[in-house]
Amino acid sequence: MLVTLSYSGSNEYSEYRDDVIVFSLKTKTWSRPEIRGEVPARYLHSATVYRNRMYVYGGFAKNAKCTYVLEEMRILNLETWTWSEAYTVPARYNHSASLVGSKLWIYAGKDEAGSTVSDLHSIDLTTLRVLPHPGITGKVVLLKSQHFSEVIGNQLVVFGKYPNEATGTSPYGLWIMDLDQLEWRKLDIDRCLEDGVWNYFTIVTKRPQNHRQIESSSALEDDPSKNSGGIDLDDSGAAPSLIFLGNTEKERPQPYDHFRDVLSINVEYLGVFQVPPSTLQTHMAMMLDNEEFSDFTIIPKGSERKIHVHRMVLSSRWPHFKNMHASGMIESTRGTMVLPEPYHVVHAFLTFLYTDTVDADLDCSVVCDVMVMANVYLLERLKKLCASILHRYHLQIDTCVRIFQAACVSQEHGLKKLSQDYIFRNCGAVMKTEDWFLMWSQGGDGSSSEQRAALEEFVDGIPEEASLEVKPGSKKSIEGVSYDGTGFEQALRKDV
Known part of the structure; x- marks a missing residue:
């Protein structure tokens, strides 16, 4: 969608609005889509577009009796133009919202009391979880709540006025925070901003063309990194630029809120660098099963397809392979190794050796088998990655028994407890699954030592006070129970 969106605010009559206005960058026309759902009119909120949704956070609203601060986030679907329900978030207005x-x-x-705050929290837009960020080091003290924030890579940049107790003035300041380190750092650009009024700040990847230039000051002559106006210090234009809009004339109306001059500063001259993301994982993944430079092959069980690999990579990442190669075993001399696992499991295992990652979208059974391989070959990081993925993405009715068995075999005790508790909580539905039947039938008759061991561990984990109860209900039913960590207590119904 090649458009720019505007949502609500206050009009010339100080009325709060809930309008959604769309400007098409292709046709250069304005439109008002028909919106489904109702939300409170507001202003001093933030509106951020991510994928095909617009996230409207907080703001100031009013009713017939009073004005109040909203502690909600609303989501507008930009395909159906439908508002979501309200999601509870910390109350804020006149804040900034930056997407990383x-x-x-x-x-x-x-906040809701009208007090200026300087805290930082984030919302994971994939889960809509609010994430507080305590332990931030450094400090930013803004003169008032109004400020600007932008993003450079994984760094948050904040611009605004701050009280300087040493001079008794309120100069402009610029701070930056690495969102991985959560540490504020003040950038040294005060001398660039000391002359004039600066009412707007943003970051652009290319410098604006044909903007009005500001004559260089003595501060710039002393330190060329404090570039002002349109004096380009770097013709490449590769680095982002800080852009400030305002007026540097000594005689100007007060208060002044217009834009006459542009101050452009290359961020790299301030020691801020936008490091491109690493391509190592991508390039290493491309090497896997690439016959051109391969010097070894892995053959999975039951597969005629060989996987082409590299001795150096496997030796550095897989101690078992390194020991095998050093011992002069027949596999090392022939340049071929057969593994007893199926192709998809072996390929996922080798992908980890090359990229240090496990794809969360892999089938549950594949991740379970890779976790078992990790335990066999003493690859602790791989085992924990698999356990985390299984718990976060795959623990469901039809997979919990398989995960429990794999956790038992892998000696992954945390995952074993989590999956067993899940089975207890959902025993009625789980008992209908094929994996449940196989665990009891094959484990009970001893046809599989691993399934037998898993069955014994499952039985050992059942509390002594566990019981099944049949209670009368509004419909004819057979009632089972679920586990809450202390015993079988909550009823589960199966209609008959």
């Missing part, structure tokens, strides 16, 4: 990846970072503003 799939996280929306909310900084400063005013």
Whole structure:
């Protein structure tokens, strides 16, 4: 969608609005789509577009009796133009919202009491979880809640006025925070901003063309990194630029809120670098099963397809392979190794050796088998990655028994407890699954030592006070129970 969106605010009559206005960058026309659902009119909120949704956070609203601060986030579907229900978030207005990846970072503003705050929290837009960020080092003290925030890579940049107790003045300041380190750092650009009024700040990847230039000051002559106006210090234009809009004339109306001059500063001259993301994982993944430079092959069980690999990579990442190669075993001399696992499991295992990652979208059974391989070959990081993926993405009715068995075999005790508790909580539905039947039938008759061991561990984990109860209900039913960590207590119904 090649458009720019505007949502609500206050009009010339100080009326709060809930309008959605769309400007098409292709046709250069304005439109008002028909919106489904109702939300409170507001202003001093933030509106951020991520994929095909617009996230409207907080703001100031009013009813017939009073004005109040909203502690909600609404989501507008930009395909159906339908508002979501309200999601509870910390109350804020006059704050800033910055999108980094799939996280929306909310900084400063005013709270429900009208007090200026300087805290930082984020919202994971994939789960809609609010994530507080305590333990931030460094400090930003804004003169008032109004400020600007932008993003450079994984760094949050904040611009605004701050009280300088040493001079008794309120100069402009610029701070930056690495969102991985959560540490504020003040950038040294005060001398660039000391002359004039600066009413707007943003970051662009290319410098604006044909903007009005500001004559260089003595501060710039002393330190060329404090570039002002349109004096380009770097013709490449590769680095982002800080853009400030305002007026540097000594005689100007007060208060002044217009834009006459542009101050452009290359961020790299301030020691801020936008490091491109690493391509190592991508390039290493491309090497796997690439016959051109391969010097070894892995053959999975029951597969005629060989997987082409590299001795150096496997030796550095897989101690078992290194020991095998050093011992002069027949596999090392022939350049071929047969593994007893199926192709998809072996390929996922080798992908980890090349990229240090496990794809969360892999089938549950594949991740379970890779976790078992990790335990066999003492690859602790791989085992924990698999356990985390199985718990977060795959623990469901039809997979919990398989995960429990794999956790038992892998000696992954945390995952074993989590999956067993899940089975207890959902025993009625789980008892209908094929994996449940196989665990009891094959484990009970001893046809599989691993399934037998898993069955014994499952039985050992059942509390002594566990019981099944049949209770009368509004419909004819057979009632089972679920486990809450202390015993079988909550009823589960199966209609008959």
